Amino acid sequence: MASNKGGVTFAVIIILLVSVAFGYVLTSPTGGGLQKSNTPTKNTQYINLGADAAGWEYNYNTSDRNPVLNVNLSTTVYFNVTEMDGAPHNLYIAYDGSYSASAFAKYMSDLTTNPKSIEGSNNYKVLSTSEITQTIGHKTQGSFPFVGSSMVGIYTYWCSVHYETMVGLLIVNDTSGSASVASMHVYNGASPSHVNNQSTYSTHVSNVLVTMETAIKTVE
Amino acid sequence: MSTIDLLILASVVGSLAAVLVFLVYYLTASKAESMSLTAKEEGYTDSNAYWREQLYGKPRPLSWSIFTYDDAKSIGLRYIFTAVLFLFIAGAFGVLMRVSLFDPNPVIIQPIIYNILMTQHATLMIYMFAIGAALGFGYYLLPSQLRLKRDNMGHLSSVAYWIWVLGGALFVLSRSSMRWYLYPPLSLQLTPTGAGAFNWLAIIAMELIFIGVTMASVIVLKVIFIDRADNIPLSKMPVFAWSVVFTLIMLLSSDEPLMVGLGMLFYDFFNPVFFTGTTSTPLTFAVLFWFWGHPIVYIAVIPYFGLMYDIITRFTKTPVYSYFSGVFSLGLLMILSELVWGHHLLNSGLGIDWVLFFTSASFVVVIPSALTIFNMIGTLWKAEKIRLTTPMMFVINAILDFIIGGVTGVMLASQSVNEVAHGTYFVTAHFHFIFVGLTLGVTMATFYLLYPTFSNGRVYDERLAKWHFYITAFGSLLMSTSWAVGGYLGMPRSVAGYFAQFQAYQDSAIIGGVIIGIGQLVFLYNIAKSWLAQPTTDPYNILEYRNETNQEIGGGE
Numbered sequence: 001m002a003s004n005k006g007g008v009t010f011a012v013i014i015i016l017l018v019s020v021a022f023g024y025v026l027t028s029p030t031g032g033g034l035q036k037s038n039t040p041t042k043n044t045q046y047i048n049l050g051a052d053a054a055g056w057e058y059n060y061n062t063s064d065r066n067p068v069l070n071v072n073l074s075t076t077v078y079f080n081v082t083e084m085d086g087a088p089h090n091l092y093i094a095y096d097g098s099y100s101a102s103a104f105a106k107y108m109s110d111l112t113t114n115p116k117s118i119e120g121s122n123n124y125k126v127l128s129t130s131e132i133t134q135t136i137g138h139k140t141q142g143s144f145p146f147v148g149s150s151m152v153g154i155y156t157y158w159c160s161v162h163y164e165t166m167v168g169l170l171i172v173n174d175t176s177g178s179a180s181v182a183s184m185h186v187y188n189g190a191s192p193s194h195v196n197n198q199s200t201y202s203t204h205v206s207n208v209l210v211t212m213e214t215a216i217k218t219v220e
Numbered sequence: 221m222s223t224i225d226l227l228i229l230a231s232v233v234g235s236l237a238a239v240l241v242f243l244v245y246y247l248t249a250s251k252a253e254s255m256s257l258t259a260k261e262e263g264y265t266d267s268n269a270y271w272r273e274q275l276y277g278k279p280r281p282l283s284w285s286i287f288t289y290d291d292a293k294s295i296g297l298r299y300i301f302t303a304v305l306f307l308f309i310a311g312a313f314g315v316l317m318r319v320s321l322f323d324p325n326p327v328i329i330q331p332i333i334y335n336i337l338m339t340q341h342a343t344l345m346i347y348m349f350a351i352g353a354a355l356g357f358g359y360y361l362l363p364s365q366l367r368l369k370r371d372n373m374g375h376l377s378s379v380a381y382w383i384w385v386l387g388g389a390l391f392v393l394s395r396s397s398m399r400w401y402l403y404p405p406l407s408l409q410l411t412p413t414g415a416g417a418f419n420w421l422a423i424i425a426m427e428l429i430f431i432g433v434t435m436a437s438v439i440v441l442k443v444i445f446i447d448r449a450d451n452i453p454l455s456k457m458p459v460f461a462w463s464v465v466f467t468l469i470m471l472l473s474s475d476e477p478l479m480v481g482l483g484m485l486f487y488d489f490f491n492p493v494f495f496t497g498t499t500s501t502p503l504t505f506a507v508l509f510w511f512w513g514h515p516i517v518y519i520a521v522i523p524y525f526g527l528m529y530d531i532i533t534r535f536t537k538t539p540v541y542s543y544f545s546g547v548f549s550l551g552l553l554m555i556l557s558e559l560v561w562g563h564h565l566l567n568s569g570l571g572i573d574w575v576l577f578f579t580s581a582s583f584v585v586v587i588p589s590a591l592t593i594f595n596m597i598g599t600l601w602k603a604e605k606i607r608l609t610t611p612m613m614f615v616i617n618a619i620l621d622f623i624i625g626g627v628t629g630v631m632l633a634s635q636s637v638n639e640v641a642h643g644t645y646f647v648t649a650h651f652h653f654i655f656v657g658l659t660l661g662v663t664m665a666t667f668y669l670l671y672p673t674f675s676n677g678r679v680y681d682e683r684l685a686k687w688h689f690y691i692t693a694f695g696s697l698l699m700s701t702s703w704a705v706g707g708y709l710g711m712p713r714s715v716a717g718y719f720a721q722f723q724a725y726q727d728s729a730i731i732g733g734v735i736i737g738i739g740q741l742v743f744l745y746n747i748a749k750s751w752l753a754q755p756t757t758d759p760y761n762i763l764e765y766r767n768e769t770n771q772e773i774g775g776g777e
Contacts, residue, residue, distance in 0.1 A: 004677060007751025011744050012303065014308045021309045022316070025340060028395045029412045030332040036413075107397055125411075130490050131508055 034095060034124035039147045043075040050082050051089035051132055053162045060084070066111070066168035073174055077116055078144040079126055083138045088157045089166070091127040091142060094120035098153045099171060107169055108156055115167045118156045129161070146172045236505040245776045246479040251288050272371050274335030279759040280360075281676035292443065295675070296360025298381050299436075303352030304667070307386060307506035307660070308777040310344035311740060313337045318699075318733030321726050326716040335397035336714035340679055342400040345655070347429050348388045349470075350520035353663045355433070357527065358440050360670070365458050367449035367499055369496050375540030380439065383430030387425045396422035398716065401509060404502045408488055423486050430479050437468040437503035463526025466554040467519050474515040474558060514561035521654060522550055525592055528615050531665055532596055536603030537614040540597050549591035556585050562749045566638045577633050582633030589626055592597040593619060611665035617693045618665075621657020621700075625650055628704060643714075645725070646707030650701045656696040656736065664688070666741065671747075684703060699732025 020147075047069060050057030055065030060082060071077050081091060096118050097103055111120045126142035152174045159166035259267035272291040280286070280293035282301065288295075317337045317397075320328040329337075357371050363371060398407040398415035402423070407415045416422070444465055448457070484494040485505065495505045531542055540762075562570055562578030570578070596619055600606060628650040630772060631637050641647065671680045706725025720724055 004752045004754070007748040010282070010751075011748040014305055014744060017305060018309050018312045022312060024392065024393060025336055026329070026333060029417065030330045030470065043233055130492065133491075199507060 034122060034144075036124065037147050038147050039145070041074050041076045041130065041147050043072065044077045044078060045071055045075050046080055046175045048080045048082075049068060049091075050084040051091075051159065051166070052084040053087045053089075053165060055165050056157075056159075056168055057084065063102055066109075066166070068168060069157070069170040071146060071170065071172055072148050073149070075142055076147075078137060078141055078143045080141050081127055081132055082140075083134060083136055086134050088134055088161050089132045090125065090129045090161065091123045091132070091157060092119070092123045092125055092160055093155050093157045093170065094118075094121070094123035095151075096156055097168075099173075103134055104169075104171075107156070111167055111169065115158070115164050119158050119160070119163055119167065120156070126157075129170075138163060146198045149174070186210050221670045248288060251285070251383050253287070257705065269372070270373060272374060272601070274677050276363075276368075277369065279673045279676075281759065282674045290378040292359050292363045292368070292374065292377070293391035294370050295374065295377045295381055296356050299352050299356030299359055301356075302381075302385060302388075303349050303356055303663075305732060306348035306352065307663075308744075309696050309739065310341045310349060310394070311737065312696070313341040313344075315733055315737040318730045321718065322730055324718050324720045324723065325728075329415050329716075331716035332397060335399075336395050336416065338714060339396050343396075343426075344388065345392060345393075346400065346516060346520060346719040347352075347426075348384075349663075350655070350659050351516075352384070353659075354464070354467065354519070354523035355436050355440065357460075357666055360533070362443055362461060362464065366444065366447075366452055366461060368443065368447045371443075371446050372447075374441065375390035376380055376395060377436060377439050378749075380432045380435035382432075383428050384436070387428030387430075387432060388423035390405045390428065391422055394418045394420075394422035394425060396585065398422070400570065401506070402426070402482070402485065402507050402514070403509070404485060404488060407485060408492065410489070412550070419491055420486065423482055424472065427479065427482050427486075430475055430482075432545045434472065434475060437471050440464060441468050441472075457544070458526070459550075460523070460526035463522050463524075463529075463550050466550050467522045470515045470522075470554045470557055471519055474512045477508045478512035481505055484555065503565075503568060505562075506568065509521065515557045515562060518553060518557040520569070522553060524618070524659055525550060525692060527662050527666050528596060528618060529599075531611050531615050531662075531669065532599050534669075535609060536605070538599055538603040541598030541602060545591055546595045549595070551587040553592075556588065560585060560619060563633050563638070566635055567642055569661030579633055579635050584657060586626070586630055589622075593626075610680075610682065610689055611669050611691075613686075614661040614668075616663035617689070618658040620659045621653045621661070624700075625657065626652065640710075643706060643712055643727075644707035645703040645711045645713045648713045649703035649707055652696070652703065653700045656692070656700070660696075661692070664692070671731075671750070672757050673759050675751050675755075677757050677759040678750055678753055680750045681746050681758050684742055684749070688739050688742045688746065691735055691742060695732045695735030695737075695739055697732070697735065701729040702726075702732060703767050 043054065048059045051062040051063075056067070058064040058067040079091060081089075082091065089094070102144055107118055124144060126144055127140060131140050131142070132138070152172050155170040157168055157170050233384050255271060256267035256602060259270035262270055264270035268290055268670055273288055275289065275291045275293065280291075282297055285294070286297045314337075316329070317334060320326065322328075326594060328336065341594070341695065362368075394416060395542060396416045396419050398419060404621070405422070407419055409416055410419055412417060444457075444461055488496060492498055495502050529546060560581045561576055562574055563582045566575055566578065587588055600616075605613065628646065632647060632650055667674075667686055668703050702725045706722050709722070709725075711722040711725060
């Protein structure tokens with residue numbers, strides 16, 4: 001820039017790049033998706049799920065796949081997830097809408113016909129693929145607090161790797177009882193048998209170990 | 221936006237970028253071709269060696285060809301002007317943060333954006349501006365101050381520069397909001413409410429910045445120790461050369477822990493075993509970080525001490541009061557900087573033994589700092605006449621600001637005060653006194669001194685430069701003093717809102733911050749305006765091409 005415009009060029013470059021950087025940073029995404037609240041919750045509930053590509057196994061029970069889960073408001077739900085088949089899995093939840101019988105029926109049919117439609121982008125990743133390691137029998141835990149009246153309603157929980165088979169509904173009930181589903185697995189914290197079902201878990205792990213032993217022998 | 225729209229937009233932007241990249245490639249390639257033809261006519265096989273020899277011993281003005289030449293001075297110009305560019309980007313972020321705090325509740329920008337701005341402001345200022353300008357002045361001034369015998373690692377310096385710039389650009393693109401500490405588990409949360417969806421990119425960007433800076437440091441140390449002219453012994457080097465030596469040794473000896481830590485952090489994205497697993501603790505990362513994090517803040521100060529010595533000797537026409545104690549105290553600062561990192565973690569449960577050690581070590585840092593400052597004051601004291609040019613005023617203001625910032629820093633190093641004042645604006649005030657007053661001020665002083673060389677013999681407008689100085693100095697003092705007082709009363713820092721009882725301190729800090737911003741616009745206007753005039757002076761600058769070292773300065777130019 002032997003010419004006289006050197007300083008002007010420099011100033012223009014600075015102003016341009018500062019504006020671009022400004023615009024870029026100010027248009028950053030601000031949230032969206034489910035937010036994990038910091039408000040303390042009154043209750044805690046534990047849900048044991050086995051991660052199997054054929055479907056989420058409630059209490060590691062292969063005959064009880066993709067259950068509809070019921071929880072009450074003001075509860076921190078702990079998902080105890082165990083790797084069952086060695087495939088990569090993760091656990092997402094997303095809000096679908098407020099509860100009504102017709103909405104529930106629609107989402108139930110969506111589960112089989114069009115699961116993508118209820119696996120929203122406004123999701124929260126409870127457990128990542130790396131956390132549910134692909135080691136069979138590895139147990140891991142993720143949590144989400146359902147607190148605040150805006151959290152009442154129907155949610156989808158799913159694995160993004162096996163989004164067609166590993167998908168189910170979770171219903172958050174208002175404690176006043178305005179929205180509730182009578183059937184299915186009701187987790188209101190009252191029944192201690194559902195909390196950290198250790199016996200089922202150890203039975204399951206021993207089963208898995210026997211399977212692995214057999215597999216190793218077959219290979220040998 | 222639908223997927224198809226997105227694809228169309230992406231292809232249009234991609235095509236434009238490809239055209240632009242090709243244009244740049246074409247211009248560079250044809251320039252390189254003509255350069256190598258000229259070199260071949262002169263009988264050289266290595267065109268770069270030919271051009272370095274041609275350019276040696278001449279002042280280098282700013283031009284587009286600094287990107288095609290790779291002699292030390294061109295590399296220096298690249299670093300200096302890139303650093304000033306990032307100073308403006310990060311400074312604009314800082315001013316916006318200030319302005320957004322005019323209301324106790326975050327009404328102008330959302331807290332998430334505030335966090336992004338804060339992260340970018342801190343990281344860009346330290347890694348791109350402070351280190352960049354220090355390396356730039358090193359590359360630009362040392363070849364002429366030390367009258368180099370050879371200049372033969374330009375290609376590596378060029379690579380180091382581009383890696384460093386790429387790191388800075390990627391850091392902006394990552395929109396990271398994890399603060400410059402990068403503490404896990406926050407930095408592992410790839411959500412907008414966590415550390416930003418692209419925080420993994422920020423970790424890569426930091427690693428790139430480190431690689432670039434490490435390469436450049438090794439090369440500059442090699443320039444000082446191996447390529448120095450034979451008749452300049454180490455004991456006669458300018459203080460600036462010594463300060464660069466200490467800075468770069470400090471940098472090279474302490475950046476490995478964080479480079480390793482960043483690698484472990486990146487691994488934790490896939491398999492969290494190092495810092496957030498059941499048998500590990502995030503405090504491990506904090507220790508790795510501060511082992512580097514304390515030396516880095518000295519790296520942003522010590523080269524500027526060297527420049528201050530050189531500028532003072534120039535405008536007082538007096539040798540440094542005590543050359544030996546000046547160099548010795550900078551060396552002592554280098555050693556002590558490695559021993560005091562724990563004072564950033566005083567409240568993290570290190571245990572009373574370690575807290576006592578780090579507190580005492582931090583108090584010992586006062587000795588070399590005070591030696592440096594008294595040495596400068598002694599030089600001023602002995603001078604018969606002090607020429608109060610703009611650079612000299614910046615330097616005197618830097619001494620003043622460093623005293624205030626240093627004393628507040630020593631207060632913070634005391635465990636009892638730290639327990640109350642940590643996490644408040646008192647800390648922010650402490651380092652902004654030093655960074656704005658000293659790092660920014662001395663960079664501007666040196667920039668003004670070198671302006672005739674940069675612009676091939678033009679002079680800056682003295683009146684505008686004085687305005688720039690007064691506005692910056694006043695704004696800095698107002699902003700940092702408001703923070704110091706408000707912070708001591710408990711005003712929490714790094715948050716997008718505040719309690720309304722602190723309104724007065726925040727408002728005065730906003731005014732100060734905006735004033736600093738206006739001051740830098742005056743600087744930019746001065747550069748652009750003065751460059752339009754015809755060259756009127758000798759481009760050889762007083763900081764360069766002198767025949768004496770500091771001890772022997774007789775009568776200036």
